[in-house]
Amino acid sequence: MKKGVLLVNLGSPESPTPKDVKPYLDEFLMDKYVIDVPFLLRALLVRGIILQTRPKKSAAAYAKIWWDEGSPLIVLSKRLQEKIQKQVSVPVELAMRYGNPSIENGLQKLSDQGITEVLLFPLYPQHAMASTETILVLAEKLRKEKFPHMSFTIIPAFYNQKDYIRDLSNSIKRHLEGFEYDHLLFSYHGIPERHIRKTDITKSHCKIDGSCCNTPSPAHEFCYRHQCYETTKQVVEFLGIEEGKYSQTFQSRLAGDKWLTPYTDVEINKMPEKGIKKLAVVTPAFVSDCLETLEEIAMEANHQFKEHGGEEFLAIPCLNDDDDWAKTLSRWVDQWAFQNQEQTV
Incomplete structure (x- = not known):
C-alpha cells in the first residue's frame, strides 16, 4: 500500500468580501456538527437570520486581517505543509473542512499519486464535534462514495502529547x-x-x-x-x-x-x-x-x-509554521509511514 498524508484545517472564504464570505458561512454554519439542531430550524436560523446580516460584518473583520498572499489561515497552513513535505518521505496534501482546497480535492490529489493508505491529520489539538468530528465524518463519507480503494489512519487529539x-x-x-x-x-x-x-x-x-x-x-x-x-x-x-x-x-x-x-x-x-x-x-x-x-x-x-x-x-501567535513544530509533525508522519500502527503519536 502506498501511503500519503492529508492535513486538514478549518478553512476560509475566498476573499474578504460579503460575496465570498456568505457561501463560506453557509457551508460552515449549516454543518449539523456546528449548529446541531434539526435541519429546518438550522436553515431558518442560518439562512433566514444570520446570513442576512453576518456576511457584511464578517467580511469587514476578515478585511482587517487579510494578507497580500490571501487568508492568513490558508497561507500559514500551506507554509506548514511545505515544511513538512521537505522533511518526510511520503506525499503531504492540504485540505480545509470548509471552502478550498476541499477535503475531496485533497483526497483526489493523493489518489492521483497512487495513494491507497491515508494518514488523516486534523490540525486541532483538542477533539470537538465542530472541528475534528466533522472532518472525520465528511472524509469517511467521501471515502465510501469516491475513494473506496483508500483506507484511513486517524491522528487522535494531541492536546497532551x-x-x-x-x-x-x-x-x-x-x-x-x-x-x-x-x-x-x-x-x-x-x-x-x-x-x-x-x-x-x-x-x-x-x-x-x-x-x-x-x-x-x-x-x-x-x-x-x-x-x-x-x-x-x-x-x-x-x-x-x-x-x-x-x-x-x-x-x-x-x-x-x-x-x-x-x-x-x-x-x-x-x-x-x-x-x-x-x-x-x-x-x-x-x-x-x-x-x-x-x-x-x-x-x-x-x-x-x-x-x-x-x-x-x-x-501570542499560534504555532503556525514554527520550525520545531514542523519537525514534530514530520516526525509523527514518519513514525506512521514506517510503522504498521493505527495510532502512532
Whole structure:
C-alpha cells in the first residue's frame, strides 16, 4: 500500500468580501456538527437570520486581517505543509473542512499519486464535534462514495502529547521574552455545553460542574473541555507559571445557547480593575492564526482591555509554521509511514 498524508484545517472564504464570505458561512454554519439542531430550524436560523446580516460584518473583520498572499489561515497552513513535505518521505496534501482546497480535492490529489493508505491529520489539538468530528465524518463519507480503494489512519487529539506541549510552551516562552506580564490568559474557542454532553461516550460522566474534568474517565478521550484544561495544566507545569498568574477562558460564542464559561471577553474586561495591567493571551485551540486570533484577540480584545484600563497587551501567535513544530509533525508522519500502527503519536 502506498501511503500519503492529508492535513486538514478549518478553512476560509475566498476573499474578504460579503460575496465570498456568505457561501463560506453557509457551508460552515449549516454543518449539523456546528449548529446541531434539526435541519429546518438550522436553515431558518442560518439562512433566514444570520446570513442576512453576518456576511457584511464578517467580511469587514476578515478585511482587517487579510494578507497580500490571501487568508492568513490558508497561507500559514500551506507554509506548514511545505515544511513538512521537505522533511518526510511520503506525499503531504492540504485540505480545509470548509471552502478550498476541499477535503475531496485533497483526497483526489493523493489518489492521483497512487495513494491507497491515508494518514488523516486534523490540525486541532483538542477533539470537538465542530472541528475534528466533522472532518472525520465528511472524509469517511467521501471515502465510501469516491475513494473506496483508500483506507484511513486517524491522528487522535494531541492536546497532551509531550512534543506538542514542549513546542507550544517554548513558543509561548519565546514570545514572552522582554514582556513583564501580570497575567497569562489561555483563551480557547468556545462550544455549546450540549456538545460536551453529546461527545460523552459514557453518557453520564460530563456534568460541567468543575469536578468531572479532573476525575479520570473514558469520556476524556473526546471531551473538549477536559482536553483544554489539560493542555493549560501541562503548559503551566512545563513553564513553571505560578498559581494566580494565569487563567483559562473560552471565546467566540453565539447568542441563545449556554456555551462553555468563563467567557474571554467578559474576563478580559474585568482584569484591569483587578490590577492586571499587562496581559498576554495565548490561543491553544488553534495551530494556525486566523480570524479568531488575529481580529478577535489581537485587535478587539486588545482594544477592550485598554478601554477598561489595561496598559499593555500581547497576543501570542499560534504555532503556525514554527520550525520545531514542523519537525514534530514530520516526525509523527514518519513514525506512521514506517510503522504498521493505527495510532502512532
